[in-house]
Amino acid sequence: MASRPDEPVRAAKGSGPLTADPKLPPTAVDEAVREAEDKKWTPAKIALWAAIALLGGVAWFMLAIVRGETVNAIWFVFASVCTYLIGYRFYSKVIERLITKPDDRRATPAEYKADGKDYVRTDRNVLFGHHFAAIAGAGPLVGPIIAAQMGYLPGTIWIIIGVVLAGAVQDYLVMFFSMRRGGRSLGQMAREELGVIGGTAALIATLLIMVIIVAILALVVVNALGESPWGVFSVGMTIPIALFMGVYLRYIRPGKIMEVSLIGFVLLMAAIIGGGLVAETEWGSAFFTLDKVTIAWGLIVYGFIAAILPVWLLLAPRDYLSTFMKIGVIVMLALAIIVVRPEITVPAFSEFASRDNGPVFPGALFPFLFVTIACGALSGFHALISSGTTPKLIEKERQTRFIGYGGMLMESFVAIMALVAAISIDRGLYFAMNSPAALTGGTVETAAAWVNSLGLAGVNVNPAMLAETAANVGEQSIVSRTGGAPTLAVGLAHIMQQFIGGTALMAFWYHFAIMFEALFILTAVDAGTRVARFMLQDSIGNFIPKFKEHSWRPGAWLCTAVMVAAWGAVLLMGVTDPLGGINTLFPLFGIANQLLAAIALSVCLAIVAKRGSFKYLWIVAVPLAFAAVVTITASYQKIFSSTPAVGYFANNAAFSKALADGKTEFGTAKSVAAMEAVVRNTAIQGWLSVIFVVLSIIVIAMALVATIKAFRNHSAGLPNVDNEDEARPSKVFAPAGLIPTPAERELQAEWNKLPAELRFERAGHHK
Amino acid sequence: MSPGLAAVATGFRGFARFLGGVLGADAYAKYLEHHHAAGHGEPPLTEREFWRDRTDRQDSNPQGRCC
Incomplete structure (x- = not known):
């Protein structure tokens, strides 16, 4: 059992700026006690972790080695959860011990900047x-x-191993370093750590990346709602519902x-x-059946209005609704998968895993899967x-591991469940739904014939089955409903109807x-x-100071219009793209997102180096190198590949040549206008790739320069600039993880005995 | 109430409190607690004023939502 630290040790440790308040119990579990507790392996603890490791090992064996006809979905749950637990218990603790080195005697921004509003x-x-x-x-x-x-295994391995070694590491480190800097943003940290050039490149890259990400997310919605009166009605109704909630919260x-x-x-x-009922009526069907271009324009107009309306009216209430749904849906999906345990017939590696001409997204497994x-x-x-x-709300430094690293593990689990839902549907149906209309032809007959012609093992779809699935989920057609959302919806409906309601409820679950x-x-x-609008306003504000005033309406409206026009243009480009939209644009989304990760990890690398942890720099350097190699290779192929399906400029050249030769149709583009659209789109996409990758390489290079400089200083015995806020002693205590350890419980009991007037005292404020 | 039912009720209340916390429903209570503990001279904002101020500040200080 843990013993209380004796007085001299505590006094010695508490010297310097972190002198603890003598009236209060310790604000942190004593270092030695925690170490001992951590290293003490009782038989029960050993048995527990052995069981977790064994179960995880068996699950991975079932997924990766055993090649049966089918594999049960429950193995995905066991493989992921056991790996997460091991990663969280062991690897994140290594990071904590070697890199972040949290000190609970230090007050967090939520304590020393407490204002009852943003810092709480x-x-x-x-x-x-x-x-x-x-x-x-x-x-x-x-x-x-x-x-x-590409089959289930490549994605499963990348999601689970990637999150443990890269994704959760990034989230944890960024959160911790931001917390040590009073909750500063990534952009501010980049400028501080990497200098003006690196900081500016990071800012521009972030802005462009946000535009791409918003545009492609919007494209997913447009693809899900096109020609779907039920979907248009029910999603459209969220606007009046949110407005009502906003007014209710503001005035009632x-x-x-x-x-x-x-x-x-x-x-x-x-x-x-109601959407189901409306879609069945003649007027409802006539009024709410909209083509994708109309929906895209609707979304653009909506996006502009929503971004200039006050937050209380639309954004805040919808955010409550979205959070409420998020937690509900994820709990429901997890329960359904555990209860239903669908059998998966998708192969571990599909025929497309070794090719670069897949219909859903083009390119080889490396780098495009990543x-x-x-x-x-x-x-x-x-x-x-x-x-x-988030860093402005953290109570104790040690909690960042649970919130940052653990939170990302949770998201990874959501991704695994989405994967399970998608692969639980028939594989022929999957390709009929996710291949662009240019390939499937758009009707059930042509789609079935095309999917069967792919020669995929065990795939044999017939038009009646595609029509029946569409009817079951209350849609006119499910052929070429690209973007992932409709496939997830069919998968979820498929699983949920076995859980609650049967086929009769499939349409409800889909919608x-x-x-x-x-x-x-x-x-x-x-x-x-x-x-994005505020980032643009602040950037322009460096040249025209008036723009920095956030309440200046013309500036706000102008910057909003610029941002909406930017993502709107990309959205329209995707919606009207003769090549299919999602399959040309989605790689750009992923590349943009991963390049942002490379930027974030670069900032972390520079910070870790400046803190002098050179021996353990690999913890950041390995995921950074991986993200950099993946994204730079992917960008390189997108820019220079001679395969038209992969390379933007190769495609551009092919279509330009066809136009110059006087052809009136080429590949999937059936008219001169469509061919011109391809030439225009590929040029824009190609140049965007070039800009992203150049900016990111600048940021990574500046981070390496900062790292080497830090190493030189360190070797020469010179101090490195430390941008952390000054350490202030904490006056509160709280456990670090989900379940308090015995030592934490003991300390908590000591705090609970404290008179109330001492217990809730906030550090340095108005006293 | 039977002990079993009481336990369920406690569990449900705990979950509701957790969900409320995640949504930020307890923000005003926390503000009052802070205001009281910090010993401000002036009276705290009323509930209506507080929420109004909160969303109005978000107008010029947006919080990101991820993909």
Whole structure:
């Protein structure tokens, strides 16, 4: 059992700026006690971890080695959860010990900057949920589905191993370093650590990457709602529902968030059921059946209005709704998979794993699988959330491992469940849904004939089966519903109907899934536009100071219009692309996201080097090198590959030549206008790839320069510049992880005995 | 209430509190607690004023939502 540290030790450790308040119990578990507790392996503990390792090993064996006809979905759950537990218990502790070295005697920004509004100490379990809701959205639900083209194993390995060694490491480090800097954003940290050139490149890259990410998320929604009156009605209804919730919270019952979220949830369910009824009527079908271009324009107009409306009216209430749905859906999906345990017939490696001409996304497994699955394995976008918002709410330094590393493991689990849902449907159906209309021909007959002609093992679809599936989920057609969302919805409907309701409820579950994906994406589109607008305003503000005034309407509207026009143009390009949209643009989304990860990891590398942890630099350098190699290779192939399906410029040249030769149709483009569109689109996509990769290489190079400089200083015995906020003593205590350790419990008991007037004292504030 | 039912009720209340925390429903209570502990001279914002101020500040300080 842990013993209380004796007085002299504590006094010696507490010297310097971190002198603890003598009236209070210790604010951290004594170092030696914690070490001893950590290293003490009781028989029960050994048995538990042996069992976890064994179960995980068996699950991986079932997934990767055994080649039966089918594999049960439950093995995906065991393989992922056991690997996460081992990664969390062992690898994240290595990072904590060697890199971050948290000190609970130090106050966090939530304590020393406490203002009761932005900087608020938050219970670790609540903050875990809050952070998870902020990082997880539609991304992990889309990428793994598109990547399932290559079979289940490559995606599964990348999601699970990638998150443990790369994704969760990035989230954890960025969160910790931002917390040590008072909650500074990634952009501010890049400027501080990498200098003006690196910082500016990082800022421009971030801005462009946000535009691409918002555009492609919007494309996913458009593809899911095109020609779907039910979907258009029920997703459209989220706008009046959110407006009502906003007014309710502002004027009727302020602050009753749980109450209004429940009301909103009930209305949402009514909208889904109502959508089915409306879509069956003649007027409903006529009014809400919209083509993709119309929906895209609707989304662009909506995006502009939503981004200039006050937050309370639309963004905040929809965010509550989205968070509410997120937690519900994920719990439901996990339960359903565990209860139903579907049998998977998809092969571990499909025929496309060794080819580079897959219909869902082009390119070879390396590097394109690793950019197709970004969210869930390694997502650079998380660095923007992990810096800034969450670090201002952390109660104790040690909790960053649970919230940052653990939160990302949770997202990875969502990605695994999405993968399971997608591969639980028939493989022929999968390719009929996810291949562009240019290949499938758009009708059930042509799609079935085309899928069967691919020569995939065990695949034999017939038109009647495609038509029946569409009818079951309440859609006119499911052929070429690319973008991942409809496939996930069919998979989820397929699993859920075995759990609750049977075939009769399939249409409800399908539209329920479309609804929550649209909800997540609309929130991301709206928030992304706003964040990008402020970044643009601040950037222009360096030249025209007036733009820095955020309340200056013309500036705000102009910058919003610029950002919406930017992503709107990419969206329209994707919607009208004769080559199919998702399969040409999705790689760009993944590359953008991973390049942002490379930028975030570069900043972390420079910081770790400046802290003098050179021996353990590999913990950051390995994921950074991997992300850099993957994205730079992918960009290189997108720019220089001579295979038209892969290389943007090769495609551009092929279509330009066809136009010059006077051809009126070429490949999947059936008219001169379509051919010209391809020439234009590929040029834009190609140049965007060039800009991204050049900016990212600048940032990585500046990080390497900073690292080498730090090493030289270190060798010469010179101090490195440390941009952390000054250490202030903490006056509070809270356990670090989900379950308090015995020593933490003992210390907590000591704090609980403290008189109330001492216990809640905040550090240095107005006293 | 039977002990079993009471346990379920406690569990449910705990979950509701957790969900409320994740949504940020307890922000005003936390603000009041902070205001009280910090010993400000002026009276705290009313509930209505607080929520109004909170969302209005988000207008010029947006929080990212991820993909």
